[in-house]
Amino acid sequence: MKYMSQKHKKTINLFSLAILPLLLISGSVVAFGQTNISNTTQTSNQTGASSDSNNDIIQSIDSGIASINNGDNDGAKKSFYQAELALEDKPDLSSVEKQIEASLKALKDGDTNAAITHAEEAKKSLI
Amino acid sequence: MNVTNLIIFVLFGLLGLISILYFVVAYGEYTDWMELLEFGITSETTEKIVEIMLFLISGIIYIGLIIWILKVRTSQKIPYVICISISAVLIFIYIASRTVGVPIVGTEFYIGRLDWISKIVQVLIIGLSGLVLYKISKHVPTQNKTFLSKS
Numbered sequence: 001m002k003y004m005s006q007k008h009k010k011t012i013n014l015f016s017l018a019i020l021p022l023l024l025i026s027g028s029v030v031a032f033g034q035t036n037i038s039n040t041t042q043t044s045n046q047t048g049a050s051s052d053s054n055n056d057i058i059q060s061i062d063s064g065i066a067s068i069n070n071g072d073n074d075g076a077k078k079s080f081y082q083a084e085l086a087l088e089d090k091p092d093l094s095s096v097e098k099q100i101e102a103s104l105k106a107l108k109d110g111d112t113n114a115a116i117t118h119a120e121e122a123k124k125s126l127i
Numbered sequence: 128m129n130v131t132n133l134i135i136f137v138l139f140g141l142l143g144l145i146s147i148l149y150f151v152v153a154y155g156e157y158t159d160w161m162e163l164l165e166f167g168i169t170s171e172t173t174e175k176i177v178e179i180m181l182f183l184i185s186g187i188i189y190i191g192l193i194i195w196i197l198k199v200r201t202s203q204k205i206p207y208v209i210c211i212s213i214s215a216v217l218i219f220i221y222i223a224s225r226t227v228g229v230p231i232v233g234t235e236f237y238i239g240r241l242d243w244i245s246k247i248v249q250v251l252i253i254g255l256s257g258l259v260l261y262k263i264s265k266h267v268p269t270q271n272k273t274f275l276s277k278s
Binding site for chain 1 (some may be wrong): 167
């Protein structure tokens with residue numbers, strides 16, 4: 001009986017160890033979500049004000065879209081990475097960066113339509 | 128071969144598939160990270176490391192579950208409970224990452240082919256693990272030892 005309870009304890013400990021890191025990550029999801037929503041709102045307000053300084057990013061995105069339309073996926077990738085590089089020192093434009101990342105991932109999957117859609121969305125946030 | 132054994136074998140296959148999928152996704156994130164570094168983009172290093180670690184740990188946990196289930200078969204319920212819990216938590220994290228966002232990573236916009244395949248596999252893992260738990264609970268404890276030999 002004593003042996004069984006020890007074994008049971010061991011199993012519970014193993015279970016806790018396995019599930020704890022995942023629960024820790026998911027636990028802070030809700031709190032982060034609220035912050036993220038307010039960040040997105042803030043981002044869209046700020047992009048309107050600084051649209052002039054974002055021309056180089058828009059050009060890179062446009063170049064990427066044109067490359068996709070011409071069937072040059074590698075060229076599109078380079079253009080999108082250039083846009084990402086230009087976004088590095090602009091943490092307030094994180095949603096734009098995420099759209100470009102999505103475009104790159106879609107390109108990697110061979111889904112050119114999704115790549116163009118995400119690139120257009122990124123551009124919309126900058127104009 | 129009885130129904131429970133068949134379910135467990137299918138579950139093995141799905142657990143193997145999901146661990147491979149997680150390793151493939153982790154490798155994909157690694158190559159993305161290397162490409163970003165090639166272009167001099169360093170701001171995403173933490174995000175990429177967290178993602179790679181999460182995918183690698185998930186793949187390893189699923190392999191651990193295969194070994195555990197192979198050893199205990201139907202004599203323990205815990206590995207099946209963990210299968211359900213881990214899969215549910217990973218689905219939850221994925222949904223959060225596509226909606227409200229998750230810490231460090233933020234909100235992702237792209238839903239790829241591997242994403243939905245892995246989520247379907249995880250839903251199947253939850254269903255089959257639940258079914259095995261149901262089958263185990265239907266058998267009285269004294270029958271557990273001979274449960275597999277009946278096949």
